[in-house]
Each structure stands twice: as C-alpha cells, then as structure tokens.
Amino acid sequence: MKAEINEPTKTKPTIPKRVSLSTSHNSAKGTAGSKSAGNTPSSSPLVSKDVLTSKNVQKRRNLKEELNIDDEEVINVDGLDEVTASEGGLSTPKGQCPCFNTGSKNALLIKCVKCTQAFHPTCVNLNGLTKAIEKRSEAEAFSDFLKIFPRISQCNEELKESASTVEFFNEHIKHLVINEDSYKVQSQKLNHMETEIKLIKQGMDRLSKLSQEKNELEIPKLEILKQMQVQLQDFIRSNDNKDSKELSECSAGAIKDALADINRFGLLLEKNSSSIRLEIDSLKEVIHQQVHAKEEDKKSNEISFDRIDSIIADINAQLHSISDHVCPKGSLGVAVNVDGDRSDMQFSPPLTPNTASPHLVSTLPTQGPACDPYIKYVEDVVTDDLREKLLQVLETSSADFTSVGGSRDVLYFGEHGYWYTGAYHKARTIPLEIQDLIDCVRPSLPNTRSWINSCLVTRYRGPNSHIPMHSDNEASIDPESDIITVSIGQERTLKFIHTASSAESSLTLKNGSVYVMSRLSQEIWKHGIDPLEGLNEDTEDLNNVDQDQLTDHDIERPADSLMNRDEVRYSFTFRHVAPFFKNSTVIVGDSNTKYIKFGKDAGTLGKWLPGKRMWAAKIGDIPSPKDIGPYRNIVIHSGINDIRDDFNRASNRALIGQLKRKCDDIQKFYPNAKLHLSLLLPTKSPHVNVRVRELNSLFIDFVFNRNNMFVIDNSVLGTQNGCMPSKYGRFLRNGTPLANDVVHLGREGLRLFCMNIKRCIVQRGERQSVERFRGRSGDYRDALIRGGRSPIFHRS
Ligand SMILES: O=C(O)CCC(=O)C(=O)O
Ligand SMILES: [Fe+2]
Known part of the structure; x- marks a missing residue:
C-alpha cells in the first residue's frame, strides 16, 4: 500500500507538519508539515485495531440479524481481528503527533517506519489513506462473508428441509383429523342401523305371533266344520239305508244343500287361511331379506371401521417416526396438533400392516363344482x-x-x-x-x-x-x-x-x-x-x-x-x-363409485344399462368371480386407496400383479364377459397425481396386452396439469369447494365419470387403440405422457 501526500494540511497552520513515508525520509520531525509527493512507505501501515473491530462488529451484527444465525457461530471468524501485527507501518498510538492535539481518544496515528514518530494522518495530509484503510476493512468483511457463505447456504438448505418435513407432518395430522370425523359419522350410522334392525326384528316377532294366532283361530273352525260334515254324511247314509219314511225327500234335499254349503264354506276358509299364511310367509321372507341386507350392511361398515382404525394407527405410527426425524430427542418440535397443545398428542401402537390379503388367493377350485347344478x-x-x-x-x-x-x-x-x-x-x-x-x-x-x-x-x-x-x-x-x-x-x-x-x-x-x-x-x-x-x-x-x-x-x-x-x-x-340384459353391468369399485345408481329414472345409468355395484376399496378387495355374478360387463375402478397413502403403500409392480390375478380369475370364469378397467381419476393433489399417472400408465399397458379388456379413460376429469379441478370435486352446503377432500367426485364429476363408463360399455367390440392414450394437447392424457414414466410411451 502506498501513502500519498496530496495536499497541504489546513488544520494546524501554526505548526506546519509534513511527513514523508518514503524510504529516503530521514527525519519526520524536520520535514513536518511539508509535502512529500510521490513518496511511498516501505511497508503497509498498520490500522488501529479498535477502529477495525467496531466497524466489523456492526457489520456482523447486521449479518447475524439478517440470517438469524447464532452469535457464536457467525462472529467467531478466524483472521479478521488479527490483520495488524505482521504487516508493519502503522501502530497503536504510543507516540504522539507533533501537532499536540490529543483530543480524540481513538484518533488514528501513523508511525514513520524510519524514525517511529507518530502523526495524525490529516497532519501529514493522508486523508486518502484513512479512506483506503476503511475500504480495506470492508473488503475483508466481504471476503469473510464469502468464507462463511457455504455454511449459510447449508443452513438454508437444512431449514428448507425441516420446513418440508413439518409440512408433511402437518398434512398427516390433517388426515388424522379427517379420519376421526369420518369415524364419528360411521359410528352414528351404525347406531342408527342397529336401532332399525331392532325395530324390524320386533315387527317380525309381532308378525309371526299374529300368524300363529290366526292359524290357531282358523284351525278349530275348520275342525268343527269337518266334524259337522262327517256327521251329516253319516246321518244321510244311515237314513238312506234305512229308507226311513220319516225323512222326507224335502228334508234330505235341504240337508244335502246344507252339506254343499258347508263344503263350499270350508273350502273358502281353507283357501283364505292358506292365502293368508302364504302372504305372511312372503312378508316374513321380505323382512328376513331386509334384516339380512341390513346386517350385511352393518358388517361391511364394521369392516370399514376396522380400516379406519388401521389407517389411524398407521398414521400415528408414521407420526412417531416423523417426530423422531424432526426432533430426535423426542419432543414434537415445531409441529403441533390442531389445538396447539403438544402434550395432547396420543400415539397408539402401530398395527402390523396387512400384507397377506386373503383376496390374493383365488377362491375358485380348479376342479369340482363351485355351485350346485340346480337349486x-x-x-x-x-x-x-x-x-x-x-x-x-x-x-x-x-x-x-x-x-x-x-x-x-x-x-x-x-x-x-x-x-x-x-x-x-x-x-x-x-x-x-x-x-x-x-x-x-x-x-x-x-x-x-x-x-x-x-x-x-x-x-x-x-x-x-x-x-x-x-x-x-x-x-x-x-x-x-x-x-x-x-x-x-x-x-x-x-x-x-x-x-x-x-x-x-x-x-x-x-x-x-x-x-x-x-x-x-x-x-x-x-x-x-x-x-x-x-x-x-x-x-x-x-x-x-x-x-x-x-x-x-x-x-x-x-x-x-x-x-x-x-x-x-x-x-x-x-x-x-x-334385450337390455345384454348390457348388464357390475361396477366393482371404491368410494367414487358409491353414488352411481342403476335404474331407469333420471340420475341413474338408465334402463339400457342394468346392473349392480360392488365394493372394492382396494385392488385386493375385488370380489371373487362367483360373488360378482354372470354380468356381461364388469367395470373395475380401484387403486387410488392403494397408492394415496404415503406409507405402507404397495409397489406398482405388486399392484399390477394383484390386478392380473384378479382379472385372470374373472376372465377364466366368465370368458364372454367384457372387462373394463377404469383409469384412476385425477386428484386435487399434484403429489398423489404423480403416482396416479404412473399406475395409470401401467394399467394401460396391462389392458392392451389382454383380450376382451378395455380402458375407461377418465382424463376428461383433469385439468391441463392432470389435477382434478374443484368444479368436479365435492362442495360444502354453502357452495365452497371441499379443499380437504382431494379424491372424491362431486355431482358434476360423477356425471362425467358415469358418461365415461357408459361410453366404454356401449362402444364394446370397437377395438380401442393404445394410440388414443398418447394424447395430443392440453389434457390429462398429455400430462400422463409428459410424465414420460410409462414404458408404453417409449414403445414404437
Ligand atoms: O326340458 C327341459 O327340462 C330343459 C329345457 C332346456 O334346457 C332349455 O330349454 O334350455
Ligand atoms: Fe336349458
């Protein structure tokens, strides 16, 4: 560094001071107040440690506030405070400037390298040097900032990671809350159903009592009539034999008429009582069926109850592991439950995931009867x-x-x-x-x-x-x-x-x-x-x-x-x-098929598509062919529940394997049935949609490698990004879209979904082309293709 003397000092005119910091300079004293232009010091001047430190402390404080980083970690930077010692040229103010002005305690003094006389920089006209020294400290602060920059970015990354983990964690708490709600609703429904069953059973008891009473009333009457009939017949026979004169022709005729009347009355009574009995029997039968259906309903609800329980347990288990990840020491860290009270969090022990689904095993015997030849x-x-x-x-x-x-x-x-x-x-x-x-x-x-x-x-x-x-x-x-x-x-x-x-x-x-x-x-x-x-x-x-x-x-x-x-x-x-039974259809599917109605009225699939729905929340739940029944069309819409859960979800490969076994069973049993695989619907969650796309691609690939199987394309229910728009989802009563529900269709979505199903069934026989799924622009199919995950799209 060079110390330049630029202009004469104006501050102390009484004692002219000049200092030359050149190597040729002999006496600072003798030249004090004079200019020594072009001279340079032989070594760099030293800067007062105090001055440098106060500036840097301020800078670091600012930095610390900006990054919110712990004091110790940020301030403890090597080298910045030790710039002075080895460089020479400037020293702490041991000596005094010949101007004798000692007013400022922290005034900077420059020592002559030859004679060690100290001067105020201004006294020897070295203002530029002061600035340079200040600049130097800024540069050093910057270089130090660069030194710690990698650490700052690392901290930043870690922060981001924790934020996403926390987000993820909160997402699961949300699920937990939603599941708890549905748990309550299910439980109310179940109670309601139980009361209904009790009522029907009471009704049945009353009816069977009634039918018994009725029979008890009718039977004695019939008995009396029969006895009367026998007595009269005996009477006539005995009188005929005796050929009695007392019995006039007329009275014999009257008795015969009476007998005929009794016969008719008896027959009528018998017919009536048997028709009443039949009616009561058929009524009983209907009620029996109703009770049975209700009980079946209750059972299936209990099953879904179990499912909810296991989902909640799964979520709890995963919350445990997330909390361990976020806060290894065991506290729940930044994630709080809905009430904001961490101590309320209760974790139930995780359930063992059910990996061995009974549905994976075909229930059909390869040999021997699966049902009797006649009933x-x-x-x-x-x-x-x-x-x-x-x-x-x-x-x-x-x-x-x-x-x-x-x-x-x-x-x-x-x-x-x-x-x-x-x-x-x-x-x-x-x-x-x-x-x-x-x-x-x-x-x-x-x-x-x-x-x-x-x-x-x-x-x-x-x-x-x-x-x-x-x-x-x-x-x-x-x-x-x-x-x-x-x-x-x-x-x-x-x-x-x-x-x-x-x-x-x-x-x-x-x-x-x-x-x-x-x-x-x-x-x-x-x-x-x-x-x-x-x-x-x-x-x-x-x-x-x-x-x-x-x-x-x-x-x-x-x-x-x-x-x-x-x-x-x-x-x-x-x-x-x-003729319309040629279109008979069974829809085997998850909750999005729950509200599809068969029938001939408005809001149903119509007279020309008769059929029934069957429940299969997951692919493994698809019923056995015997339970499905001999329908001409079998629609399968399951799979979202196999992949939407972040944890314990089966791999795509396992799911396709499971689906294959189910379809093999069905097609072996019903070789003439047409199997329609409905592609998973777009959801409102881009996160879930990534998996939807992956599985759909594999579904398409699967279907196009089989006979008598068709794809129901639901891409129309997605936006350009492959997400379900809220207009196809569910709404609150006040018309607000239900943001929490990312998978369920509302009225409009359901209408489109039904149209897709109908179209696929009605177009039976028309060979579907895989080309169709390669898409053109702007819809879910394209999003599927842009994902580029499916092997199908890379095939020639
Ligand atoms: O006559 C019978 O009992 C059998 C008739 C029959 O199998 C048929 O018409 O399909
Ligand atoms: Fe037959």
Whole structure:
C-alpha cells in the first residue's frame, strides 16, 4: 500500500507538519508539515485495531440479524481481528503527533517506519489513506462473508428441509383429523342401523305371533266344520239305508244343500287361511331379506371401521417416526396438533400392516363344482285340473310350435322377443293357463329370484326326443335370476355335466314337478336330456350357435295324431328375459363409485344399462368371480386407496400383479364377459397425481396386452396439469369447494365419470387403440405422457 501526500494540511497552520513515508525520509520531525509527493512507505501501515473491530462488529451484527444465525457461530471468524501485527507501518498510538492535539481518544496515528514518530494522518495530509484503510476493512468483511457463505447456504438448505418435513407432518395430522370425523359419522350410522334392525326384528316377532294366532283361530273352525260334515254324511247314509219314511225327500234335499254349503264354506276358509299364511310367509321372507341386507350392511361398515382404525394407527405410527426425524430427542418440535397443545398428542401402537390379503388367493377350485347344478326340485306342484287345461291349450296351438334339432318343438311366450337356438321368437302374451301355472308353482318356490316375463314351452315328441348338453347362458337372461322349469307328461332324466371337472349328476323329472337352476350355475354346469332309446345322430350344438346368422328352420315333424300323448313331455321354462340384459353391468369399485345408481329414472345409468355395484376399496378387495355374478360387463375402478397413502403403500409392480390375478380369475370364469378397467381419476393433489399417472400408465399397458379388456379413460376429469379441478370435486352446503377432500367426485364429476363408463360399455367390440392414450394437447392424457414414466410411451 502506498501513502500519498496530496495536499497541504489546513488544520494546524501554526505548526506546519509534513511527513514523508518514503524510504529516503530521514527525519519526520524536520520535514513536518511539508509535502512529500510521490513518496511511498516501505511497508503497509498498520490500522488501529479498535477502529477495525467496531466497524466489523456492526457489520456482523447486521449479518447475524439478517440470517438469524447464532452469535457464536457467525462472529467467531478466524483472521479478521488479527490483520495488524505482521504487516508493519502503522501502530497503536504510543507516540504522539507533533501537532499536540490529543483530543480524540481513538484518533488514528501513523508511525514513520524510519524514525517511529507518530502523526495524525490529516497532519501529514493522508486523508486518502484513512479512506483506503476503511475500504480495506470492508473488503475483508466481504471476503469473510464469502468464507462463511457455504455454511449459510447449508443452513438454508437444512431449514428448507425441516420446513418440508413439518409440512408433511402437518398434512398427516390433517388426515388424522379427517379420519376421526369420518369415524364419528360411521359410528352414528351404525347406531342408527342397529336401532332399525331392532325395530324390524320386533315387527317380525309381532308378525309371526299374529300368524300363529290366526292359524290357531282358523284351525278349530275348520275342525268343527269337518266334524259337522262327517256327521251329516253319516246321518244321510244311515237314513238312506234305512229308507226311513220319516225323512222326507224335502228334508234330505235341504240337508244335502246344507252339506254343499258347508263344503263350499270350508273350502273358502281353507283357501283364505292358506292365502293368508302364504302372504305372511312372503312378508316374513321380505323382512328376513331386509334384516339380512341390513346386517350385511352393518358388517361391511364394521369392516370399514376396522380400516379406519388401521389407517389411524398407521398414521400415528408414521407420526412417531416423523417426530423422531424432526426432533430426535423426542419432543414434537415445531409441529403441533390442531389445538396447539403438544402434550395432547396420543400415539397408539402401530398395527402390523396387512400384507397377506386373503383376496390374493383365488377362491375358485380348479376342479369340482363351485355351485350346485340346480337349486330346488319339487314334485306334484301341478294339479290334475290345470295339467289337463294346459294340454288342451298346447294341443290346439300345435301349429304354432317351431321344430328344433329334429326331435323337439318349441313355442315361446314373453314380454320381449327372444333368440333361442338360432331362431328368433317374437314377443307374445303369456296365455292365462300358463299364468295359472306360474301362480300354481310359485308357493312351492318361496326363495326363488325370478321376475318371470317369459315362458318357453318345449315339446318332446317321444322317446327319441332329446336336448343336447348346453347352458342357458344367453346374454338376454337377467344375470341375477333363477330359471324355473315345470315338467308335464312323460318322465325324463335331466343330465348335468360340470364343465371344469366333467363330473356328472342327474335328476329325474316327474310328471307335474318343477326344478330351479340359478343363472350362475349355467357358467359351471351344462344340462341336457338324452333320448330314451338309442341316440340318433345329433348334430345340434346349442352353445355354439351364432344367433345372428341362423334363421328359423322348420324340420318335418310327425302329424299330431301320430304323437302318443303318454310319450310326449312338455317343459315350461320360465325366465326373466330382456334385450337390455345384454348390457348388464357390475361396477366393482371404491368410494367414487358409491353414488352411481342403476335404474331407469333420471340420475341413474338408465334402463339400457342394468346392473349392480360392488365394493372394492382396494385392488385386493375385488370380489371373487362367483360373488360378482354372470354380468356381461364388469367395470373395475380401484387403486387410488392403494397408492394415496404415503406409507405402507404397495409397489406398482405388486399392484399390477394383484390386478392380473384378479382379472385372470374373472376372465377364466366368465370368458364372454367384457372387462373394463377404469383409469384412476385425477386428484386435487399434484403429489398423489404423480403416482396416479404412473399406475395409470401401467394399467394401460396391462389392458392392451389382454383380450376382451378395455380402458375407461377418465382424463376428461383433469385439468391441463392432470389435477382434478374443484368444479368436479365435492362442495360444502354453502357452495365452497371441499379443499380437504382431494379424491372424491362431486355431482358434476360423477356425471362425467358415469358418461365415461357408459361410453366404454356401449362402444364394446370397437377395438380401442393404445394410440388414443398418447394424447395430443392440453389434457390429462398429455400430462400422463409428459410424465414420460410409462414404458408404453417409449414403445414404437
Ligand atoms: O326340458 C327341459 O327340462 C330343459 C329345457 C332346456 O334346457 C332349455 O330349454 O334350455
Ligand atoms: Fe336349458
């Protein structure tokens, strides 16, 4: 550093002082007050330690306040306070300036390197030097700031990290609170349901008491009547035998009339009491079903209760680990619970995560029956009278029968037209006699599920008449119904074969009997009737008929007169048949499918999409095929609950594996059903959406590698960023969007979701293209693609 003398001092004119700091300078005293331009000191001057320290302390204080860093850590910087010693040239003011001005205690003095005389910088005209020294201290402060900068940035990073951990922690507390709320709601519902069940049970008890009382009242009356009847008959017989003159013709007639009246009255009473009994029985049945349904409901609620419990326990366990992470010493640190009171936090012990889902194991036996070939067989259900009437009606409408397979004929009655063995049978009103037959057999089949709207009459002309092994699995039959068949005429044997194991079973069909098969059993068993005498060449294959290709074929059959009434068998098969059952749909899904309604009114999926909903909160909860039922369309919408939980969530690979097993089971059981996999819906949380996108990509990949499986694309429910906009979510009553609920659809969202499902089902058969999911611009699909996580999008 050079000390320049720039201008003469004006401060002390009485004693001119000049100092030369050059190496050639001999006596500071002798040249005091004179200029010595261009001279430089041989070494750097020393700056007063006190001055430097006070400036730096101020700077550091500012820095400390700005960064909010502990005093000790920031101030304790090496080197800054020890600049002076080794550099020489300036010293602490031991000597005095020859100006004799000692007014300022901290005045800076400059010592001559040769003669050690001290001077005020101003006295030797060194103002510039003072500034330079000040600047130097600033530069040094800056360089020191640079030295500690990495530490500051590190502190900053750590702060940020803690902030995000705290945010995460708070998020979980929020979940905990939400879960607690739903816990309370569920518990209220459960209590309510329990009261309802109690009420229904009380009602049932009252009813069965009533029915007993009724019977007790009616039976003695009937008994008395019967006794009277016997007495009168005896009386008439004895009088007839005696040929008594006392008994006039007239009184005998009156007694006979009375007897007839009593008979009629007795019959009426019997009929009434049996119809009352039937009514009470069916009422009881309905109530039983209701109680059962309520109890099932209660059970399923209890299951979700367990789930809530386990979720809360999981969250608690995770809160523990987060709190350990944030505050290793065990205090809860900056995170507080909703009340702000840390001591209130209660942690219950974590539950062991349920890794072995029972649903992972297929419940279907690979061999052997999964259900019985028929549900019920009852003999003598048709009265002789009705049988005779039916035979007469059928014999007079013989010409209306259509010959099938060469040995039997069919005649169809029903609300809707019906395709059967390659022929279309148009709708035709069920005759009164056949309606009587329904009324006649119904009391024998109290638990049968059938809303009969059709009757197929089959005429087996004689011993050679037969029907090949087949299943009644037509798409137009109600998937949840039973098939009822009444036999009249020649006794025949119905054979059953279990399709998977080839196990056989048979049932003798007596004249006047009825048997019931479930629609589900048609997926497992085949049935048929062999000819009684030697088998004719049989080319008929009922289950391999392309119904749209074949037309009605009428094969020559013997004239009615050649048919022997004793050898003929008529079967009356009652079914619930309608064209819209071809679209029958089961929706297996999570809470976003909970409010989807089936039916024909506004707000439902409509008459042309009949079906039912089934609960599957997670992929592992998808029910077994047998429980799902023989629906034409099976929609699966599960998975968000498998991934939205930050902890204990299954890996995508495990989930796809689980889904594959479920779909394999379903498709093996129902090879003709169409399986629709609904993509996970966008949520309001970008954090969850990352996983939604990942799993959806794998879903798409999965579906396009399988047959008879389709994707329901829900991208329309997302914004450009792939988030669910609040307009599709839930709202409070006052119209505020429910920000806390990030996954559930509101009314509008649900409407769109239903439209997507409907569209996918109605477009069945149209091959979906994976290209469609590559997207174009501005929607969820694109967000999915921009994520670039799916292998599907990298395939050529
Ligand atoms: O006649 C019978 O009992 C069986 C009829 C039958 O299986 C059918 O029509 O599909
Ligand atoms: Fe059949």
